[in-house]
Amino acid sequence: MGDTVDLDQFSDWMRRYAGVIHDNAPLLTELDSAIGDADHGSNMDRGMTAVVDALDVGEFTSPADLFKKVGMTLVSSVGGASGPLYGTFFLRFGGKLGAGPVDAEGLGVALHAGVDGIVQRGKAAVGDKTMLDAWVPAVEAYDAAASSGVGAALTAAAEAAAQGRDSATPLVAHRGRASYLGERSAGHQDPGATSTVLLLETAAETLG
Structure with missing residues (x-):
């Protein structure tokens, strides 16, 4: 596998994701306005802004240390379900990374731990029209491509996540605020x- 991901790259990932969330906050809010509380974009933007602020002032000696701060910051600063779910993901993810650079196999183990945390926290499954419809196929695709290295595996994971997101759009929601709409939730993309x-993109x- 050869290639690894280090602390600086993980930090860069969080900073770039904060920028991507900021740019896409209106889209996420528009999607959430159809089947939720119309706050996913603003909540995630606020949370990731707080993450970057925490990274700016913090001193981290390992990826595990960094993602503990990311997870705790999201839990404490993001409202609704997304704070606990993303916070749990990063806490579990970081808990499997250890102190040094991470190879493709180790990153896969961490991704699985994070997704398991989402399952336990949200009590949802594939087909319930939640973020798990993107996460579960993503980690499966990552596993299948892990022998080709971090970049190829993450690219495969991102592509599978997008397919999972799109496959869930026609479904009726069974978890979260969207489930209150019943059949009316069908046809709306899950935020x-x-x-x-x-x-993942x-x-x-x-990281690749």
Whole structure:
């Protein structure tokens, strides 16, 4: 596998994701206005802005240390479901990274831990029209491509996440605020799955 990801690259990923979220906040809010509380974009923008502020003043000695701060910051600064879900993801993700550079296999283990955290926190499954419709196929695609290295695996994960997001659009939501709409939730793109795709696309661009 050869290639690895270090602390500086992980930090760069979070900073770039903050910029991507800021640029896409109106889209995320528009999507959420159809099936949610119309606040996913503003909540995620506020949370990732707080993450960058924390990175600016913090001193981190390992990827695990960095993502502990990212996760705790999101839990404390983001309202709705997205704060606890993304916060849990990064706390579990970082907990598997250790102190040094991470190879493709290690990154895959961390991604699985993060997604397992989302499952446990959100009590959802694929087909419920949530961010898991993007996350689960993403980690499966990552595993299948991990032997080709970090860049190829993350690219495959991002592409699978986008397909999962799109496949969930026609579905009726069974979890979250969107589930209150019943059949009316069908045909609307899920905002959480959308922000997940943005996270993985940014990872592929930054870490690969």
